[in-house]
Amino acid sequence: MQKILQIALLLAFSTIPAWSQTCSVATFQTQAEIDNFSTSYPGCTVLNGNVGIVSTNITNLDGLRNVTRINGRLNIDHNPYLVSIAGLSSLEQLDGSLNIEDNDNLLTLAGLEKLVRPLQRISVVNNEKLTSITALSGVTRMYNSLSISGNPALTSLEGLHNVSTVFKVVSIKQNDMIRDLNGLRRLKEVDYLYVVNNRNIKNLKGLARLESVNINLEITGNGALTSISELAELKFTNSVTITNNPLLSDCAVRFVCEQVASSGNIRISGNAAGCSNNVEVRLSATCTPQTLMRINAGGPAFTTATQKLFVADQYYAGIDRTSSIASGDILNTTNDVLYRSGRCSPSFSYNIPVVNELVNVTLHFAETYFGAPGKKGGAGSRQFNVDIEGSRKLTNYDIFAEAGGALRAVQLTIPVRVTDGMLNIDFLTGAADLPRVSAIEVTASPTLSPVADGMANTGKYSNTNYGFAKYLDVNRYLNPGPTYLGDALTYIKFQLPAGKAEITSAKLRIYGDTYVSDASVDIHAYGVNDDSWTEGTLTGNNAPAASTSSLGFMTVNDVSQYREIDVTSYVNAQRQSGDVLVSFMLDDPNITSIPVTVNSKESGAQEPQLVYQTTPIVQAQNGIARIGQEEVITEVQEKQHSTIFPNPVKDQFIVSLSPEHAGSISFEMVNAAGKSRSIPAPQNIKPGENTELNIAGQSFHPGLYLLKVKSDAFTEAIKVLVAE
Structure with missing residues (x-):
């Protein structure tokens, strides 16, 4: 019996410390409850459940200095006379959310320096005199959201500088004195980001490391904002709103360009000229440098008399052969140099990166051999075909006949719609000799x-x-x-x-x-x-x-x-x-x-x-050039295209060939920069049948490519994702 009594006393004594360390207080409503906490709950360091501090007379939280953990959320709301929360200086762990709202006389968050555990949510909202949140510097990530809003005296977001990930929302709204977002300088990923109605934010400094806004980005109503260049590294966002920032004139950063180019879910309006609407941004020099691409085929960079730069020959593939003449007057142009050189071979192509939209492709030609002084031939000596985006645009095109003689410049403008980010132009041998082109221009259709x-x-x-x-x-x-x-x-x-x-x-x-x-x-x-x-x-x-x-x-x-x-x-x-x-x-x-x-x-x-x-669209059909009001979009008969499986691919994959092909069939892989590489084709491949291709050992980096399938009758491009 004595042993039983001793054990019972021992058990009772051993549970006293555990009981004394944990207690439950749902709400502190008076200063007296705060001051008497250690007396009312002797030894209590852990508060069970959610805790609210809501009062019209609480001025400080000094009575809570022994609390180390709250295993629910902490709401410090609507305390008009609260001037300090330093009494929370021992708080190390908060299992729920932290909400600090509508505390009119709270100046800082000093007291939260030991709070380092990842939190569910932090909301610091509508605190009239709050000037600093530096005490939050121990927080590194949040499983839910971060909201810093309606704090008119807050001058900086310093204190959030160790936060790298917020799994849901970051909302920075109506903070009149904040000038930048430097306090978020380690933030890399978030689902939603709202920068809204902050009167003095001039730039987004602090977001340079941000890589992904998974769902929605909104930048609205920031009266002093002049730049969003700090978002240059942002690689992905699903939806974008950039509106009513009256001084923001340049918003053409990469992710914006990609969204407006693809007619993605993006809304731009109410900003300064240069960033006033989607189309203005899409047509800006930053977003569409390649829709104004000019290439001097077969020659070096050349600037015309009207200051149009044709860059040195690039983005070409196929049989690498050029031709040129050293001198000679080219009629119908003041840019003779441009037409003296050209790319000329049995089969070649250009694969030019452009935005997905309607573009005008202008091909520049001049016949510098057949019919030229001292040379044989004339009309009918050179006839070739041109496919653009897999569709035949020119059949047996004769430069001599179209220009009205040798050494005469002639141009054709052909509208096409690009849907895969790559403009494909194929020059193919026709009824006579070799195809030849002097220059290529790609311009956006206004x-x-x-x-x-x-x-x-x-x-x-x-x-x-x-x-x-x-x-x-x-x-x-x-x-x-x-x-x-x-x-x-x-x-x-x-x-x-x-x-x-x-x-x-x-x-x-x-x-x-x-x-x-x-x-x-x-x-x-x-x-x-x-x-x-x-x-x-x-x-x-x-x-x-x-x-x-x-x-x-x-x-x-x-x-x-x-x-x-x-x-x-x-x-x-x-x-x-x-x-x-x-x-x-x-x-x-x-x-x-x-x-x-x-x-x-x-x-x-x-x-x-x-x-x-605003310029004539010129098409050539049956060897006759036509100038006038042509259709901007040319309808072509739908062809049956080849397919690939599996896709993504690794080393080997199967191409189910379109029956539209005829004659010799070749394959090329074209990367995002327009560079192409031939893929060996198996012998005796036939249209309408399956054939296996092998790219093992060819060092294709993982990423998106175009597989070009070319034959005498048909050219097509198929998107291929090369996996690791």
């Missing part, structure tokens, strides 16, 4: 974004404005049902380009689809002479009427994609009348009862566009 768009409802909501909606409707109902809310028309307005050059082609491009599966409707465009409507006031009650008959239509089905209508004549008529604005109305005049939704300029991606040309 594209305008709307200055306004909106929807007019003709029924129940005829007084409602939809100017800031992301999606607009076009619908007409023949037999409205009980839920009928009214028909809808969409309005779009563009600012026309300056200058007097005639617009030879203008296409209204709209991205949208029907609400109804397996249904289609013809949506017509009409000119609207009254440009006084505004995006913020347009309604069904004040919408202007159409001024023209139908300008054309596009057939819309349930597939979301761009479609276009030729509006050249109306655009030119507006310019000739002196109008600098042009408005269109979209309608369903056939009243099909099939609703269509289209993206607006507020959608952040695939906004309406007006694509135009």
Whole structure:
């Protein structure tokens, strides 16, 4: 019995320290509760569960100096007289979130220096006099979010300088005195980043190491912001908003260029000139250096009389052979040097990196051999083929015949759409001798974004404005049902380009689809002479009427994609009348009862566009050059393409060859820089059959390539991902 009693006493005594170290206090509501904590909970160093400090009379937390851990969250909220949290100086571990909000007289976070364990969330919000958060310097990462917002006296984010990863959101909002983000200088990855309405932030210094914003980046309403160049290393973000930063004139950093080039989910508006809209940024010299690529084929760098630089020959592949003449007057040009040299061989190609968009490819030619003084031949002596993006553009092209003789310059401009980041131009032997080209120019097709768009409802909501909606409707109902809310028309307005050059082609491009599966409707465009409507006031009650008959239509089905209508004549008529604005109305005049939704300029991606040309588009068909208002987009018969499996590839892979091929078939791998390497082809390969290719031992670095499959009848490029 005595042993049992001794054991019981020993157990009871041994549990006293453990019990005394842990206690539960849900909320401290008075200064007395803080001051008497050690008396009320003797020996307690660990607080169980969530803890709140919410009071109208607490001034300090000195009574909590023995607390080392809180195994829930800590909320220090709405304490108007709290001036110090130094009483938390022993706190080393916080298992939940830290929320410090609306403490009007709190000056610093001194007391949190030992807090080093990764936290769920830190929120420091609406603390009127808070000037420093340096006490947070022990924190290295957060499993949830970081919010520093509404602290008007906070001058720096120093204290967050050891944070490398925030798994969800970093929000820096409405901190009037912060001038940069240098306190975030170790941040590498986050899901969401918001830099919003910070009055004095001039740059994003501190984000130079940021590599990934996985979901959304927003930079909005920062009145002093002039640069985002510190985001140059950002490699990826899914969605981007850069709006209403009135001094920000340059936002063309890499990830922005990639998003605007691919019509990704990016919205740019309300910033200074240079960063005022998606199209302006996309066409900037920084984002589109290669859409203005000029190459002196077969020759060195050359600057024309009008200061156009043609770089030295590059991005070529195939049989490496050039030809040139030392002298001789080239007619029809003042840039004789450009046409005296050329790339000339039985088969060669150019693989030029460009953005994914509609581009104009201008090919420069001059016949410097056949028919030249002292040389034989003339018309018919040189005839060759040209494929661009896998489509035959020139068949048996004869430079001599097209130029009107030897030693005469001639150019062809051919519009093409690039979808894989690489412009492929293939020069192939035709009916006679070898193909030859003197120079290549690749220029962006000018594209305008709307200055306004909106929807007019003709029924129940005829007084409602939809100017800031992301999606607009076009619908007409023949037999409205009980839920009928009214028909809808969409309005779009563009600012026309300056200058007097005639617009030879203008296409209204709209991205949208029907609400109804397996249904289609013809949506017509009409000119609207009254440009006084505004995006913020347009309604069904004040919408202007159409001024023209139908300008054309596009057939819309349930597939979301761009479609276009030729509006050249109306655009030119507006310019000739002196109008600098042009408005269109979209309608369903056939009243099909099939609703269509289209993206607006507020959608952040695939906004309406007006694509135009101010120079003649020249095509050659059947040996005859034609100048005039050609279609900007040339429709070609859909061909059956080859496929690859597996993809990604390592050493060996199978190519299922398209039946479109004929004759000798060759393979090339082209990297992102446009350099190509031939891949040995097995013997006796046949179109329409499978063939195995082997790239083992050829030192292909992991990454994205294009496999070019070429034959006498067809050229195609297939994306290939080479794995490690």
